[in-house]
Amino acid sequence: MSPSHAGAPLLIERTTHVDSAVADPPQRSAGSAATAQGALIAVRLGVVAAGVSACIAGLAATLPPATTAVAASGPTPVTIEGGPTSSSDPTPVELSADLYVPDVTPAPAVVLAHGFGGSKGSVAEQANDLAAAGFVVVAYTARGFGDSTGTISMNSPEFEVADASRVIDHLAGLSIVETEAPGDPVVGVAGGSYGGALALMAAGLDERVDAVAADITWNDLESSLFAQSELGTDTPGVFKRLWTAIFFSAGLDSPPGRADICGRFSQEWCDAYTAVATNAPLTDEVRALMRRSSPASITDRIAVPTLLGGGQADSLFPLQQVDATAAQIRAANPDTPVKVVWHAQGHDGGVDESDRLETMTRAWFRAHLDGGPPVSLDFEVSRVTGSALDDRQSGTVEILTSPRYPGLAGESERAIPIAGPPQRILAPAGGLPAAVSSLPGIGALGGLLALVGEQVAPNQSAVFVSEPLGEPTRIIGASRVSIEVSSDAPRRASLFVGLRIETRAGAFVLPNGLVAPVNVDVGPTARRVDVELPAIVADVAAGDRLVVTVSTTDQAFRTPEEPAVYAVALAGSSVVIPQLEMTARAEGFPLWAWPLMTLGICVAMAIALRLGRPRADGVAQRPDLVGSPLVIEGLVKQYGEGVRAVAGVDITVSQGVVLGLLGPNGAGKTTTMRMAMGLIRPTEGSVFIFGERVTPGAPVLSRVGAFVEGPGFLPHLSGRENLELYWRASGRSGAMHLDEVLEIAGLGAAVDRKVRTYSQGMKQRLxxxxxxxGLPDILLLDEPTNGLDPPQIREMRQILREYATNGRTVILSSHLLSEVEQTCTDVVVMHRGTVVAAGTVGELLAGRSGDHLEDVFMDLVGSDHLVNAGPLAEGDR
Amino acid sequence: METYSARRTLSVRVELTRQLRRRRTAAAFGLVIALPVVVVLAVEFGSSAGGGGLADGDFDVFGLMASGPWNFALSGLFFSSAFLLVILAAMFLGDTVAGEASWSTMRYLLAAPVPRRRFLFVKAVVGLLLTLSMLLVLVATAFVLGLLAFGDGTLVSPLSGALGVGESSVRLAVITGYIAVTLLVPAGVAFLASVSTDVPLGAVGAAVVIVVVANILDAIEALGSIRAILPTRYAGAWADALGPSIVWDEMAVGLFYNVTVFVVLVGIAVLRFDRKDVMS
Structure with a gap:
């Protein structure tokens, strides 16, 4: 210790009260600064307010309209008397219905019909949305289902359609429903599948219906269940046994243990279904029964705006059905507004577009019942753009539109040459094994078939292949192909014709798993069969081939039991594909993504604002302290509730001293040092280094070299590399003094070994x-001699004393009295988070009983009253 | 007396030097190099069962994989994207702050002083750089090995058929880029965990646990549209780059999702770190 420093003034401050800041910085109340800060706060507030309102508006705009708009009142259950129970029993059936009332009445009404096997509850959400859109909605359970009485007659005019008319009568009697004339309410009918057919039938048979929206439903029950794709014939087609069974089974349920052959069906329909399902020939009687329950019988009477949805993923009621309905309505009443939509869902699953379709239905009724904005009558087609690799029901679609609905054959046709020799194919006895083209009733999973590829037994199929297509080709509608079929003996043959796409990779894709069944009489003479292939929306890439397959089996259909061999050849030399110019309407991001994105942006903005928030850290500089290496004022660190690691410390360190921070373990020495390094945020008070306030990352910390609570090195690098990299990372410039400090570390050759091989003492020295x-102005060392040998400790003392010459300052902490006594010029004694004594070593020794610091230390911290009383009071010393 | 500049502290270069020499880094890169090697050996010397060519609808995965360097690189990505890459990304970002804390080096860097936000920024940048290079090394290794082992056949996909050299490269680049993007969420989770703990493995574990939980939740269909907020919802969207033409919709949403979640997680990490008392 150089004598010149011995008399350096060391400010001794004792803290007697720890709660109030000791020195209120004088700059704090500077007027101009306050004004500037006020303006800044105002600007920030404005930005925050704008951001918050933008976020709320964005979320409100992107979130789907709340479906709970009418939930406050909820639907009112009502029982409506329907049509007669049966032809012999005129008692009206009781229909269980729900009435949804909008906020504003009187309003136009909508009758909602449900799908087969459902009930009024299955359309509750749609009913809610319609009511929220301003319609009085009646959703009722069809007869034979749920709580409604009666039996199922498959939308027969005398029964189900009569029920719908009674429901409209009921609406006519309600004051909340707008009427055109007494007994004639403004009313639309909507439904899908079973309900869709009812909607069409009601529109044809009840003149009071003003608009209709029917989705994925049948035009003709017979051609739906007995599929016949031969053009220009009226003979019954191939029985869709799997779909029919699944469809009808929904009406065959009965209470457990009380099974009944007819279930909920009327006797008439029960008999018809039983006959069909047990292979009986299709009688004229059954055909007439199905005809009566088909919209085809009344489409010529539909003269109200009609929205027709057809599903591409629908092997039960394929697009041909919706096409037939549209064509029949137009033929009879050319002026009737008809909009046709080929969407991507259906009875087989497909891509979920229900939100879009329900929105379209609401717009349709608003336009035609409520004087809302007109809905374009453009033909709309969904093109699935999502990859088939992933079964994503929310996969994306692109909407293609055309101002005119051209039907299945498109605006023009294009002949693609196909070729293949005549082939003999086997229809196995019993029809098994059978090809699998679609899997009725399993919904979305059916879409996976397109990926896995349907299995076709090789000798059951004839294959005719085109050359690779020279350009990308889009098929929208039904293609046609003509084949010649013969058999060794006269018989009725069931054949399944498919249009597949063979990709360049060699995979076969059957769009939507749809095949065209034909039921034809064949014999030894070749018979020409013109086949209408399934209506599809498909993109064929350049280089892909079109493949026409003719197969004898398909597990979804009933095929003849008798085995047979057919000779199949092409009757023409091409397959004719429909062409239609359509405009793509960019849907942008999928709708469901918008709320999520807005939310994400809002959260990110909130965090950005939080990150940008200016800190109220108090005064940053104290010009009056520029000359002092370290000034600590009223420093408090409190963890959680009550534990005060540092309970109000004031220390001023002058230049050129070696200050010892002495105290037992837990006195708060290390915490104080960490606060001086900007690692821990003080609860109260501040630390100033050369007049600059210490905050995390304060530039003035670059004038401090620190060693706290043991060394920290990258174990995979050598000692030298560690120091070099630390210096490069420190942002300091100037001389690094590497060789000098390495000499102090005294590691010798070990300096180039990896640090993980070092002993504790070596790491400590390093x-x-x-x-x-870089020989910083202040050296802050926490227990520097821990783990050193006595000779090294001695050496270290010397080094530290020398370091403090030239105006540098060393602050070290220790719990060893001898250490401090022998190394330091000045001492601060800490105990229980407070400074209990401070001064030069000489001052502290003066006037004490012992000659050694140890005695003083024991005096200060060892006595009972100190231990119990906490911080020492001023007068006690 | 301008001897210190915060801008000079802990440059990306210095941090890269500090991280690159770690055994862990070497092991990660060794792993992504070894994976394609093992697969090549398996395809070359494995049993040649089922060599009957493509039946209708059959997926000959190994045949498809061995059809050229593009396909092979793609299969390398496919095999590793679900888990290996996630773990490695979580490791590079999860270990970065917690590892520094566990070595006790963090307090010396912060007292140097490296400003706290700069510290996190450089850490995140270097973590992402390492993750990205690891991904590129994987693709490059698989591509070169594929070229050596299987010839130069271009990309063949069951959905789009064979593509040209240029198109194949574009598709591979898009898929690699998108997979890099999908690693952002686990990386962000790991980074946030890294700031919150001093145990490096804890941070990596947190990210992996979250990915596993997301996978489980994603498998529960009853959760419906809630699954749209799960990272797994977007992980497979790169398949949209294998069709006849690249479909961007889902990938664009995935990109937005991953970037936003990453930004939010890193933002929270910065907020936490700003006010954290460095006790390690």
Whole structure:
């Protein structure tokens, strides 16, 4: 210790009260600064307010309209008397219905019909949305289902359609429903599948219906269940046994243990279904029964705006059905507004577009019942753009539109040459094994078939292949192909004709798993069969081939039991594909993504604002302290509730001293040092280094070299590399003094070994050397001699004393009295988070009983009253 | 007396030097190099069962994989994207702050002083750089090995058929880029965890646990549209780059989702770190 420093003034401050800041910075109340800060706060507030309102508006705009708009009142259950129970029993059936009332009445009404096997509850959500859109909605359970009485007659005019008319009568009697004339309410009918057919039938048979929306439903029950794709014939087709069974089974349920052959069906329909399902020939009687329950019988009477949805993923009621309905309505009443939509869902699953379709239905009724904005009558087609690799029901679609609905044959046709020799194919006895083209009733999973590829037994199929297509080709509608079929003996043959796409990779894709069944009489003479292939929306890439397959089996259909061999050849030399110019309407991001994105942006903005928030850290500089290496004022660190690691410390360190921070373990020395390094945020008070306030990352910390609570090095690098990299990372410039500090570390050759091989003492010395890198003005060392040998400790003392010459300052902490006594010029004694004494070593020794610091230390911290009383009071010393 | 500049502290270069020499880094890169090697050996010397060519609808995965360097690189990505890459990304970002804390080096860097936000920024950048290079090394290794082992056949996909050299490269680049993007969420989770703990493995574990939980939740169909907020919802969207033409919709949403979640997680990490008392 150089004598010149011995008399350096060391400010001794004792803290007697710890709660109030000791020195209120004088700059705090500067007027101009306050004004500037006020303006800044105002600007920030404006930005925050704008951001918050933009976020709320964005979320409100993107979130789907709340479906709970009418939930406050909820639907009112009502029982409506329907048509007669049966032809012999005129008692009206009781229909269980729900009435949804909008906020504003009187309003136009909508009758909602449900799908087969459902009930009024299955359309509750749609009913809610319609009511929220301003319609009085009646959703009722069809007869034979749910709580409604009666039996199922498959939308027969005398029964189900009569029920719908009674429901409209009921609406006519309600004051909340707008009427055109007494007994004639403004009313639309909507439904899908079973309900869709009812909607069409009601529109044809009840003149009071003003608009209709029917989705994925049948035009003709017979051609739906007995599929016949031969053009220009009226003979019954191939029985869709699997779909029919699944469809009808929904009406065959009965209470457990009380099974009944007819279930909920009327006797008439029960008999018809039983006959069909047990292979009986299709009688004229059954055909007439189905005809009566088909919209085809009344489409010529539909003269109200009609929205027709057809599903591409629908092997039960394929697009041909919706096409037939549209064509029949137009033929009879050319002026009737008809809009046709080929969407991507259906009875087989497909891509879920229900939100879009329900929105379209609401717009349709608003336009035609409520004087809302007109809905374009453009033909709309969904093109699935999502990859088939992933079964994503929310997969994306692109909407293609055309101002005119051209039907299945498109605006023009294009002949693609196909070729293949005549082939003999086997229809196995019993029809098994059978090809699998679609899997009725399993919904979305059916879409996976397109990926896995349907299995076709090789000798059951004839294959005719085109050359690779020269350009990308889009098929929208039904293609046609003509084949010649013969058999060794006269018989009725069931054949399944498919249009597949063979990709360049060699995979076969059957769009939507749809095949065209034909039921034809064949014999030894070749018979020409013109086949209408399934209506599809498909993109064929350049280089892909079109493949026409003719197969004898398909597990979804009933095929003849008798085995047979057919000779199949092409009757023409091409397959004719429909062409239609359509405009793509960019849907942008999928709708469901918008709320999520808005939310994401809002959260990110909130965090950005939080990150940008200016900190109220108090005064940053104290010009009056520029000359002092370290000034600590009223420093408090409190963890959680009550534990005060540092309970109000004031220390001023002058230049050129070696200050010892002395105290037992837990006195708060290390915490104080960490606060001086900007690692821990003080609860109260501040630390100033050369007049600059210490905050995390304060530039003035670059004048401090620190060593706290043991060394820290990258174990996979050598000691030298560690120091070099630390210096490069420190942002300091000037001389690094590497060789000097390495000499202090005294590692010898080990300096180039990896640090993980070092002993604790070696690391300790390297750590102190790292603190000395660049010879900083202040050296802050926490227990520097821990783990050193006595000779090394001695050496270290010498080094530290020398370091403090030239105006540098060393602050070290220790719990060892001898250490401080022998190394330091000045001492601050800490105990229980407070400074209990401070001064030069000489001052502290003066006037004490003992000659050694140890005695003083024991005096200060060892006595009982100190231990119990906490911080020492001023007068006690 | 301008001897210190915060801008000079802990440059990306210095941080890269500090991280690159770690055994862990070497092991990660070794792993992504070894994976394609093992697969090549398996395809070359494995049993040649089922060599009957493509039946109708059959997926000959190994045949498809061995059809050229593009396909092979793609299969390398496919095999590793679900888990290996996630773990490695979580490791590079999860270990970065917590590892520094566990070595006790963080307090010396912060007291140097490296400003706290700069510290996190450089850490995140280097973590992402390492993750990205690991991904590129995987693709490059698989591509070169594929070229050596299977010839130069271009990309063949069951959905789009064979593509040209240029198109194949574009598709591979898009898929690699998108997979890099999908690693952002686990990386962000790991980074946030890294700031919150001093145990490096804990941070990596947190990210992996979250990915596993997301996978489980994603498998529960009853959750419906709630699954749209799960990272797994977007993980497979790169398949849209294998069709006849690239479909961007889902990938664009995925990109937005991953970037936003990453930004939010890193933002929270910065907020936490700003006010954290460094006790390690």
């Amino acid at each position: 750590g102190i050397a790292q603190a000395m890198l």
